Every structure is written in structure tokens, then in C-alpha cells.
């Protein structure tokens with residue numbers, strides 16, 4: 086193995102510790118802690134496990150955490166009214182509506198109803214616009230791209246002037262991370278290319294990348310020969326390719342694979358994120374950071 090592993094599990098611990106300390110300081114000085122509400126509609130098993138982890142993490146860093154579980158039959162109007170209630174609630178700094186929502190609810194309408202200054206997911210068009218403008222305009226970068234940028238910076242990878250190639254053009258990962266890396270400022274100043282399913286020669290673009298960010302959702306899409314020796318490879322893919330019995334618990338668990346052929350890629354890359362334990366743990370971590378930032382904006386500390 087030549088590549089240095091960038092472990093999200095370790096960086097998560099560092100950041101959560103920093104957040105915990107800052108929450109204590111703000112509480113001592115200002116008498117308040119960040120408030121986060123998680124709204125879960127229905128009982129989708131994956132959503133329950135994500136929300137449970139978000140709640141546990143919020144408690145761990147000392148936030149005031151409000152769980153609001155709603156029936157899958159809630160009407161769109163009632164859900165919008167609920168969001169309005171939290172928009173007006175002074176003790177709440179972050180509102181998170183877990184996606185996906187049931188079919189009878191218009192997801193876009195719901196996300197657009199969240200006060201942009203409490204939109205810690207960074208999905209509201211106002212926050213997408215703020216991210217596009219960059220600099221001091223940015224409030225809440227979406228959590229996964231925010232986590233990716235933080236991993237690159239904390240690993241000590243030079244971004245200024247670097248060729249960044251982003252594989253995938255989703256609104257949640259591909260488009261925002263490309264936008265973030267091209268901005269002026271630390272952890273950015275890169276030359277960015279986005280490639281996608283209609284790109285003519287995926288390999289030729291990937292081969293140029295000093296930093297290759299892959300969020301395509303296709304297991305082993307990126308072949309080792311597409312990787313520039315010494316490059317930083319960030320694998321956002323979490324693909325379930327089968328099941329196995331856990332040695333620890335004896336229960337069936339999913340076998341996860343990234344979008345990059347890790348075993349071969351780690352012999353060529355300079356830095357690489359594993360799957361699992363790479364980008365995954367960063368998303369919830371950055372949700373906590375955005376919620377803390379929301380309170381700091383309100384208190385005039387940022």
C-alpha cells in the first residue's frame with residue numbers, strides 16, 4: 086500500500102471534539118446551546134437509522150435536540166405548518182427534514198419552506214445561491230461536500246492550482262463540491278472538471294486529476310489505470326453489493342463497495358478514502374458543524 090488513508094472516522098472524532106469544546110464555551114458566555122430539530126415522516130428503516138445517529142451525535146456534542154416523528158399520513162399542509170412553527174422557534178437553530186418524504190408530499194415545497202438561516206442541510210435555493218457566490222456569502226455548505234473539502238484540507242493536500250475532477254453531477258454532491266473547489270480561498274482555488282454519464286472519455290479526464298472525487302453510485306467504476314500516481318482519491322460511493330454475517334454481532338450486514346476499485350487504487354494513489362469509514366462519517370459531523378455555525382451567526386460570532 087502506497088496511499089495514505091484518509092479516515093473519516095478519525096477526522097470525525099477531531100471535529101466533534103472541537104464542536105463539543107465550542108458549545109461549552111458558548112454556553113458559559115452566552116447561556117445558550119445550539120438547537121437542532123430532526124423531522125422524520127414515517128418509518129423508512131434507513132431514515133430511522135440515519136436520524137438515530139444524528140440524534141445521538143447531537144446529544145454527544147451538547148446540543149438541544151428535538152425529535153419530531155410524524156405519521157406517514159401527515160398532509161403536506163400540516164408538515165409545512167410544522168416547519169413554520171420551528172422557523173419561528175428561537176431555541177431552534179437547525180431544521181432537518183429527513184429525506185425521502187412520502188409520495189404525496191412535494192419534497193421541493195417542503196425544503197423551500199425551511200428558513201434559509203436554519204437550513205443546516207444547505208438544500209434551500211438561497212443557500213445553493215450563497216454557495217455559488219462563495220466567500221463570506223456562504224452560510225451552510227451541504228454536509229457531504231463540506232465533509233469532503235474538510236478531509237482534503239485536514240489531510241494536507243494542496244488544492245490551489247490542483248486539477249480536480251468530479252465524477253457525478255448530483256445536486257447533493259457533484260455540483261456543490263465542484264463549485265466549492267473552484268472558489269477563491271483556502272481549501273479551494275482549484276481547476277475543476279465535472280464528468281458524468283454523457284462524458285465521452287471518462288478515463289482521460291480522471292487520469293489528469295490531482296484530486297479525484299467520485300460520486301457516481303457505480304461500484305468499481307474508476308479503474309486503477311485511471312488514477313494519476315500520487316493523486317488524492319475521494320470515494321463518495323456507498324454501494325450495497327451483497328450481505329455477510331457480522332463477526333461481532335452474528336447479524337446479517339450489507340457488504341459495501343465504493344465507486345473506486347480500492348484494493349488496486351491504493352497502490353497508485355497518494356491519498357485515498359476507504360469505504361466504509363471514509364466520507365460517510367463526515368456527513369453527520371458537518372451537520373453538527375452547520376448547526377453550531379447557525380447559532381454563531383445568530384449571536385454575531387461569525
Ligand code: GUN
Pocket residue numbers: 181182183184185206228368
Ligand atoms: N436522506 C439521505 N441523506 C440525507 C441528508 O443528507 N439530509 C436529509 N435531510 N435527508 C437525507
